[in-house]
Amino acid sequence: MIPLPEHDGNHQVLFLRNVKFTYESGVDALKGVTLEVDSGEYIAVVGGNGSGKTTLAKHMNGLLRPSVGQVVVSGGDSSTMTPAQMARVVGYAFQNPDHQLFCGTVQEEVSFGPGNMGLPADEVKRRADGAIEVMGLSEVRGKPPLSLPLGLRRRVSIASVIAMDPKVFVFDEPTTGLDANEADELMAIIRKLNGEGKAVVLITHEMKLVAEHANRVVVMAEGRIVLDSDTRGAFSDIELLRRSKLLPPPVTQLAHKLSQMGVSRDILTPQELVFELTRGDDD
Amino acid sequence: MAAEDLRESGDERPKIIASGDAKFVSPKTVALYGVLTALTAAITIMTVIPFPPTKGYFNLGEAMVFFSAFTFGWRAGLICGGVGSAAADLIIGFGMFAPTTLVAKGAEGLVAGVLGRIKGGKPWAYALGIACGGACMVTTYFLSEWLIMDYAFAVAVAEIPTNIAQVTIGGTVGTLLSHAVKRSMPSLAK
Amino acid sequence: MTGLLDLYSEKGSFLHRLDPRVKLLAVLLLSVLAFMLSELLPLVLLLAFILLLLALSKSSFGKAFFALKFVVRLMVLITLLWPLFDRSGTPVLFSIGPLDITEPAIWRGVTSAVRIGCFATVWYILMFTTQQRDLVRALVKLGLRFDYGLALSISFRFIPTFGLTIESIKDAQRARALELDKGSFIRRSKNYVSVLVPAVVSALRTADTLALTLQSRAYGAFRDRTYLREIRMRPSDYVALAVAVLALLLPALAKYVYGVPL
Numbered sequence: 001m002i003p004l005p006e007h008d009g010n011h012q013v014l015f016l017r018n019v020k021f022t023y024e025s026g027v028d029a030l031k032g033v034t035l036e037v038d039s040g041e042y043i044a045v046v047g048g049n050g051s052g053k054t055t056l057a058k059h060m061n062g063l064l065r066p067s068v069g070q071v072v073v074s075g076g077d078s079s080t081m082t083p084a085q086m087a088r089v090v091g092y093a094f095q096n097p098d099h100q101l102f103c104g105t106v107q108e109e110v111s112f113g114p115g116n117m118g119l120p121a122d123e124v125k126r127r128a129d130g131a132i133e134v135m136g137l138s139e140v141r142g143k144p145p146l147s148l149p150l151g152l153r154r155r156v157s158i159a160s161v162i163a164m165d166p167k168v169f170v171f172d173e174p175t176t177g178l179d180a181n182e183a184d185e186l187m188a189i190i191r192k193l194n195g196e197g198k199a200v201v202l203i204t205h206e207m208k209l210v211a212e213h214a215n216r217v218v219v220m221a222e223g224r225i226v227l228d229s230d231t232r233g234a235f236s237d238i239e240l241l242r243r244s245k246l247l248p249p250p251v252t253q254l255a256h257k258l259s260q261m262g263v264s265r266d267i268l269t270p271q272e273l274v275f276e277l278t279r280g281d282d283d
Numbered sequence: 284m285a286a287e288d289l290r291e292s293g294d295e296r297p298k299i300i301a302s303g304d305a306k307f308v309s310p311k312t313v314a315l316y317g318v319l320t321a322l323t324a325a326i327t328i329m330t331v332i333p334f335p336p337t338k339g340y341f342n343l344g345e346a347m348v349f350f351s352a353f354t355f356g357w358r359a360g361l362i363c364g365g366v367g368s369a370a371a372d373l374i375i376g377f378g379m380f381a382p383t384t385l386v387a388k389g390a391e392g393l394v395a396g397v398l399g400r401i402k403g404g405k406p407w408a409y410a411l412g413i414a415c416g417g418a419c420m421v422t423t424y425f426l427s428e429w430l431i432m433d434y435a436f437a438v439a440v441a442e443i444p445t446n447i448a449q450v451t452i453g454g455t456v457g458t459l460l461s462h463a464v465k466r467s468m469p470s471l472a473k
Numbered sequence: 474m475t476g477l478l479d480l481y482s483e484k485g486s487f488l489h490r491l492d493p494r495v496k497l498l499a500v501l502l503l504s505v506l507a508f509m510l511s512e513l514l515p516l517v518l519l520l521a522f523i524l525l526l527l528a529l530s531k532s533s534f535g536k537a538f539f540a541l542k543f544v545v546r547l548m549v550l551i552t553l554l555w556p557l558f559d560r561s562g563t564p565v566l567f568s569i570g571p572l573d574i575t576e577p578a579i580w581r582g583v584t585s586a587v588r589i590g591c592f593a594t595v596w597y598i599l600m601f602t603t604q605q606r607d608l609v610r611a612l613v614k615l616g617l618r619f620d621y622g623l624a625l626s627i628s629f630r631f632i633p634t635f636g637l638t639i640e641s642i643k644d645a646q647r648a649r650a651l652e653l654d655k656g657s658f659i660r661r662s663k664n665y666v667s668v669l670v671p672a673v674v675s676a677l678r679t680a681d682t683l684a685l686t687l688q689s690r691a692y693g694a695f696r697d698r699t700y701l702r703e704i705r706m707r708p709s710d711y712v713a714l715a716v717a718v719l720a721l722l723l724p725a726l727a728k729y730v731y732g733v734p735l
Contacts (some may be wrong), residue, residue: 084650092648100645102670104466116650146467308620310687317627325635364575378596384733433585463670
């Protein structure tokens with residue numbers, strides 16, 4: 001069901017080796033995490049509150065530095081790179097767009113990141129225009145971003161990451177507060193980025209998004225990766241998901257309940273279940 | 284909707300509501316003053332750049348004093364600037380400066396609010412407000428440290444350049460901030 | 474940083490149980506006393522008494538150390554700098570270039586440093602042993618208008634929240650390749666605008682919601698509200714108040730009426 005990226009020569013863009021991290025307060029948020037991200041992958045990082053998924057994400061772009069272990073970005077050790085340098089490779093769209101928007105117009109806002117990267121003015125403009133186009137913001141490009149409704153504010157914040165043209169996109173709970181239509185549109189755009197060969201890391205606890213979009217699932221619990229598999233495999237172990245304070249989408253739960261009737265346990269979408277059930281009738 | 288709410292609280296004069304014989308500041312003003320005061324304190328604490336010799340810190344809290352004064356008037360400047368900065372002193376352990384800070388930053392906010400909004404806030408009015416408000420702040424700290432706390436004259440003098448730098452940076456950032464926030468929340472720009 | 478946002482720690486010392494109004498007044502009275510005393514010996518005694526109170530407050534070692542580090546640094550600085558700029562008195566002990574270092578100036582420096590030590594430490598004790606909301610309530614009880622008291626407690630409530638917001642905004646801008654502390658003075662000022670604008674706008678949005686909450690909870694229906702925990706003066710509070718008043722009154726009497734050199 002889930003198309004694997006067709007690009008040839010997928011290569012490693014991000015590698016976290018045995019990363020441990022302890023906050024000043026003494027909380028061990030990461031207890032030895034190893035994760036490899038290749039170009040073109042679509043990874044969902046899931047886990048309950050406090051499982052360490054946001055801490056993990058902040059290591060990907062240098063906002064946090066590992067207490068122990070190593071983060072390799074585009075083949076180079078990141079310990080000597082500033083977050084500004086890492087931002088060229090790993091783009092991070094924060095959960096709350098209001099924590100980053102500040103400019104007078106959408107155009108300025110989207111140009112901020114590429115401008116900080118020291119690109120020439122025409123290149124900044126080219127990238128900003130491209131990102132505004134992709135996110136469908138052309139009509140509001142002259143408006144102050146903070147005066148827009150939430151759905152558009154989130155798009156502006158994502159456009160401002162796209163304009164930096166990173167190799168990896170990290171999205172932290174991108175659909176929070178969006179209605180179903182807005183969420184679908186946004187997920188379609190993320191899928192399109194992935195289709196262009198960008199690696200996508202989706203941090204979420206909405207299992208429906210995971211089932212429909214990701215092709216790899218990383219389950220976190222108590223600062224460790226407890227499962228790292230393709231999406232179908234991840235959803236077949238319902239007990240492990242429960243222990244990690246996660247609930248699979250209703251259709252998967254139903255499939256598990258129906259497994260005695262011979263329904264496969266790795267159902268991810270309603271279409272698949274319908275197909276399974278009708279196939280069963282034919283037998 | 285939200286914009287409408289803010290326009291009311293943006294009035295220079297706090298709305299007084301009456302209930303029986305009791306008179307109160309309107310809930311919008313209470314909320315606005317409470318939040319601006321908290322933000323002033325938080326920014327004072329969070330944007331610390333260590334700077335010896337005396338108070339040991341240099342911060343952007345000043346920007347919030349000028350922002351409150353320029354955007355919401357002298358009362359906001361007085362209350363949020365004075366109380367917010369004094370609360371920051373209490374919280375990070377410079378409590379002995381809190382009374383001085385209350386007067387120094389309160390006066391700064393008051394003066395900046397009165398002068399900075401002349402003719403609806405022309406650039407020269409902002410500059411005048413920053414200069415005079417800043418002068419009040421610098422003088423208050425100097426006199427208090429020299430005469431009341433009985434610091435060595437030299438230590439009190441040594442702080443003057445730091446404080447002037449803080450006013451210059453705070454005034455610039457506060458003005459930019461007032462401008463940018465009014466642009467993002469057009470209802471605030473009257 | 475956020476760990477420092479509240480100096481208070483929950484301990485069961487008698488200073489914790491004292492009426493916050495008494496504590497506030499005692500801090501002011503002791504500050505006035507430190508200001509009034511001009512001789513070294515009584516000031517050293519006062520500092521010793523204040524340090525004893527700090528010990529009795531059962532403050533954690535870490536917090537007391539944090540406080541004392543600042544106090545001691547300030548005291549050393551004043552002791553060292555004072556004689557450089559106060560050249561009055563004899564004998565001259567030694568000269569550094571054009572500067573004469575006199576013995577009385579050194580003693581005056583030490584005296585001033587001890588006085589600052591007293592000032593600074595009493596405020597620490599107050600903040601170590603008093604919850605912020607009790608401080609606000611003490612002010613309201615002492616005559617601060619209720620509505621301003623409410624604004625004050627709202628602000629104490631939101632300081633840690635906004636602290637976290639600012640941290641998160643800094644992170645978000647750094648993720649957009651912003652280097653906050655780099656570049657010229659103008660550049661840095663502009664850099665910080667990108668942090669402060671989102672902080673202010675989200676705070677003003679919070680204020681809107683808060684105003685609605687206040688209205689929906691009948692703010693303004695009465696002149697004051699009732700409290701779950703009333704603060705009331707107990708006998709021990711009167712004793713403490715009397716001690717604090719006498720601590721100022723007796724030396725003042727001795728100094729200004731009987732001419733005792735204090």
